[in-house]
Amino acid sequence: MYSPACKVTDIASLIPQRSPIMMVDDYVIEDELNCRSELAVGADNMFLDESGCLSVEGVLEHIAQTAAAHIGYLHRQAGETVTLGYIGDIKRCAVTGPLPAVGMTLHTHVTVISHVGDISLVSAETSAENNPILNCRMKVAEG
Amino acid sequence: MEKEELIKKMVAILSDEFEVDAEVIQPEANIKEAMHLDSLSLVDMVGLVNEEFGVEIKTPDLPTIKTFSDLYDYVFTRM
Numbered sequence: 001m002y003s004p005a006c007k008v009t010d011i012a013s014l015i016p017q018r019s020p021i022m023m024v025d026d027y028v029i030e031d032e033l034n035c036r037s038e039l040a041v042g043a044d045n046m047f048l049d050e051s052g053c054l055s056v057e058g059v060l061e062h063i064a065q066t067a068a069a070h071i072g073y074l075h076r077q078a079g080e081t082v083t084l085g086y087i088g089d090i091k092r093c094a095v096t097g098p099l100p101a102v103g104m105t106l107h108t109h110v111t112v113i114s115h116v117g118d119i120s121l122v123s124a125e126t127s128a129e130n131n132p133i134l135n136c137r138m139k140v141a142e143g
Numbered sequence: 144m145e146k147e148e149l150i151k152k153m154v155a156i157l158s159d160e161f162e163v164d165a166e167v168i169q170p171e172a173n174i175k176e177a178m179h180l181d182s183l184s185l186v187d188m189v190g191l192v193n194e195e196f197g198v199e200i201k202t203p204d205l206p207t208i209k210t211f212s213d214l215y216d217y218v219f220t221r222m
Contacts, residue, residue: 088183089183091187113190113193113194114186114187114189114190114193114199114200115186115189115202116182116185116186116189116200116202116205117182117202119182119183119186120186121186121187121189121190139183139186141183
């Protein structure tokens with residue numbers, strides 16, 4: 001159904017966001033339930049805070065786009081239409097390290113925990129410079 | 144795991160996760176009504192069952208799981 005540990009090069013076909021609010025540079029599918037993504041924090045990122053670091057909202061947007069891309073990829077591999085993903089809910093969000101500054105790269109691991117109808121529950125862990133910075137659970141609703 | 148043990152564990156984790164009194168989780172009580180579940184929190188329950196018991200509730204099966212007793216049976220027969 002999918003090619004394990006393959007890098008998906010056409011992310012733009014899976015999510016509607018475009019520069020400067022596209023928040024996923026690289027997306028690698030590990031298996032049906034797991035994927036990894038990266039984002040280099042640029043000086044033009046729209047989610048930078050006053051101190052020049054990516055805000056929590058920016059990290060969450062990066063996670064949401066990663067999860068939406070993964071769900072879209074699975075749909076496409078199943079021969080179904082790629083749907084848009086919306087953040088339905090965020091729980092157990094913990095900021096565990098300093099937010100990344102411009103020039104750093106986010107590394108995110110998303111795991112699908114459950115899927116009911118058009119709603120998926122995922123867990124996500126994001127790190128930068130080998131330091132965990134945020135983890136959460138997020139529901140992504142397809143529209 | 145014996146079924147009685149499963150039920151005890153299920154009641155504990157559901158009451159904790161959904162912040163309801165364990166006494167409302169009676170076998171014949173309606174799950175959605177007892178825990179005030181909406182479509183979003185229903186996904187939480189499915190995820191919790193998957194994580195805690197290793198049982199994936201399939202979407203087409205959800206309509207058949209109306210009461211806690213239905214849930215216990217579903218999980219117990221698939222563990």
